[in-house]
Amino acid sequence: MSQTQEAVRQAGTFGSFPVLKNEREWGFADFAWVNIGLAIATWAFLVGGATALFVGFGQGIAAMIIGNVAGVIIMLLATTVISSRYGVEQYTILRSIFGFGGVALIFFTVITFTEVGWSALLGAMFGRATAQVSNVVFGTAIDPNSILVTVFALICIAAAWALVAKGPVSIKAFNRIVAPGLALVIVGLIIYLFTQTTWTDLMAAAPLAPFDDPALNFAIAVEFNLGVAFSWWPIMGSLGRLTKSPQASLWPAFIGLAIVTIIAQLVGMASALTLGDWDPTVWLMTAGGAVFGVIALLFIAFANITSLASIVYSNTLALRQASGKLFATTRWEVLAAIFLVPAAIVSFFPGLLYDQFLLFVTFSGAFLSAVCGTVIADYFVLRKQRINLGALYAPGSKSRYHFHGGFNLAAMISSLAGVGTYLWLYNPMTLETDALFNWTTASVPAVAVSFVLHLLLTPLLNSAKSGRGGYELPTELESAKK
Amino acid sequence: MNGQQQEAALSQELKRRIDVIQSDEAGDESHRALTSTELWTAWIIVFVTLAIGLVVSL
Numbered sequence: 172m173s174q175t176q177e178a179v180r181q182a183g184t185f186g187s188f189p190v191l192k193n194e195r196e197w198g199f200a201d202f203a204w205v206n207i208g209l210a211i212a213t214w215a216f217l218v219g220g221a222t223a224l225f226v227g228f229g230q231g232i233a234a235m236i237i238g239n240v241a242g243v244i245i246m247l248l249a250t251t252v253i254s255s256r257y258g259v260e261q262y263t264i265l266r267s268i269f270g271f272g273g274v275a276l277i278f279f280t281v282i283t284f285t286e287v288g289w290s291a292l293l294g295a296m297f298g299r300a301t302a303q304v305s306n307v308v309f310g311t312a313i314d315p316n317s318i319l320v321t322v323f324a325l326i327c328i329a330a331a332w333a334l335v336a337k338g339p340v341s342i343k344a345f346n347r348i349v350a351p352g353l354a355l356v357i358v359g360l361i362i363y364l365f366t367q368t369t370w371t372d373l374m375a376a377a378p379l380a381p382f383d384d385p386a387l388n389f390a391i392a393v394e395f396n397l398g399v400a401f402s403w404w405p406i407m408g409s410l411g412r413l414t415k416s417p418q419a420s421l422w423p424a425f426i427g428l429a430i431v432t433i434i435a436q437l438v439g440m441a442s443a444l445t446l447g448d449w450d451p452t453v454w455l456m457t458a459g460g461a462v463f464g465v466i467a468l469l470f471i472a473f474a475n476i477t478s479l480a481s482i483v484y485s486n487t488l489a490l491r492q493a494s495g496k497l498f499a500t501t502r503w504e505v506l507a508a509i510f511l512v513p514a515a516i517v518s519f520f521p522g523l524l525y526d527q528f529l530l531f532v533t534f535s536g537a538f539l540s541a542v543c544g545t546v547i548a549d550y551f552v553l554r555k556q557r558i559n560l561g562a563l564y565a566p567g568s569k570s571r572y573h574f575h576g577g578f579n580l581a582a583m584i585s586s587l588a589g590v591g592t593y594l595w596l597y598n599p600m601t602l603e604t605d606a607l608f609n610w611t612t613a614s615v616p617a618v619a620v621s622f623v624l625h626l627l628l629t630p631l632l633n634s635a636k637s638g639r640g641g642y643e644l645p646t647e648l649e650s651a652k653k
Numbered sequence: 654m655n656g657q658q659q660e661a662a663l664s665q666e667l668k669r670r671i672d673v674i675q676s677d678e679a680g681d682e683s684h685r686a687l688t689s690t691e692l693w694t695a696w697i698i699v700f701v702t703l704a705i706g707l708v709v710s711l
Contacts, residue, residue: 189670191674236702236705247695248692252687389709393706557686
């Protein structure tokens with residue numbers, strides 16, 4: 172195959188060109204397994220354990236359901252549904268909302284921060300799980316913050332890179348093996364937990380480190396779970412474009428990221444409240460026996476690789492398109508490695524990642540919830556689910572999505588206002604809250620403010636007369652129909 | 654020369670893909686949008702869940 176033919180072949184799945192229907196890998200079941208593979212990683216246990224800091228089991232279940240169900244649906248409407256319809260990855264789609272420069276700005280600040288953090292955390296989780304296997308099987312005494320944990324984390328990162336280098340087909344194949352195994356492991360963990368405690372004791376267990384105000388504790392628990400739900404935003408659009416229809420992208424992702432996540436989080440919360448440690452990898456070997464323990468631990472360890480592979484795939488695509496001409500011709504494998512370098516560096520500080528987890532999740536939630544509000548207002552209300560594909564790919568000022576020098580000011584201002592609203596209601600750095608936070612959380616008002624403000628600002632800053640954004644112009648489809 | 658050829662081939666490929674997707678969209682089968690029923694179902698789930706949250710926090 173000539174170099175030109177190879178470049179054309181890679182332009183869809185490995186590039187930012189639209190993926191055609193016959194190239195799409197994932198039907199309803201496939202995408203459900205991909206999302207289940209994403210959901211059941213060690214991070215779900217960590218979130219469950221962190222929720223138990225503030226609330227008991229009953230309120231914790233409520234907080235997880237509210238945060239994950241509401242947050243995941245809002246996030247999916249702002250990602251997979253759009254990408255699946257056009258077969259276009261989300262950072263290219265976002266040009267129609269934020270402009271070319273706006274997308275680059277968002278990617279190289281918020282998204283890079285979020286995704287490098289999650290990637291490093293997944294690596295560290297793999298490292299700690301592997302260290303635990305070694306400690307029990309070989310009698311080693313590897314500390315959770317040891318350099319060996321970082322070495323294992325780097326192996327996880329390298330494995331995810333190898334998986335992604337072969338493309339989404341390998342991710343699908345890997346998930347078909349790992350995800351069902353993980354589902355069985357989760358069932359086993361739940362059964363074990365209920366042999367160690369009763370439902371009555373579980374419901375009576377006190378939260379581990381609550382504030383004095385019970386309403387505040389519940390609101391923080393909901394907010395934290397909303398933050399987790401919104402934190403899927405950076406990767407879901409790129410995965411969603413490989414699904415065969417918007418329906419096959421929305422509901423399977425909901426099943427995986429909301430329903431299955433909640434079940435996995437419950438394991439973390441129940442084990443934190445009853446066994447004193449959120450992480451099943453710590454007690455699994457003694458609880459489940461050596462054989463089951465090692466098999467279960469290996470599945471959990473590999474789950475971190477599947478989750479990381481999905482992150483790397485999405486962000487490598489994003490890196491290619493957000494960087495303009497800089498990485499336009501860089502080989503896919505090299506680009507994936509470039510994305511993973513910062514994650515590899517951060518994985519040298521596994522303790523920091525765990526200690527600052529709550530801050531990290533809520534801080535990224537502040538930005539991502541606001542962006543979701545803007546995207547939903549733009550795509551569903553202003554554009555009525557129609558995007559001009561030609562304009563997405565037209566260069567610079569030739570595109571109707573060039574807005575003001577590459578930035579859609581209406582979208583940028585409304586998103587920043589959403590972030591401001593979030594920080595006014597809840598400051599993740601200082602943990603200061605406004606009285607309203609106990610009733611509204613911070614993410615929900617952030618979505619609402621950016622949604623409404625974008626609807627108000629767009630006609631003012633991108634009027635029909637100006638032609639900016641093409642809000643009043645027909646798409647090629649409408650033109651063709653006339 | 655090779656670079657120019659590659660750029661031209663990619664440009665042609667992009668145009669072909671856009672044309673295919675738009676003709677599918679015109680048929681409104683392969684790449685249809687979410688229906689209003691599906692969209693409302695999603696929003697109702699969101700609002701009911703948030704309302705339950707409000708009740709629990711009260």
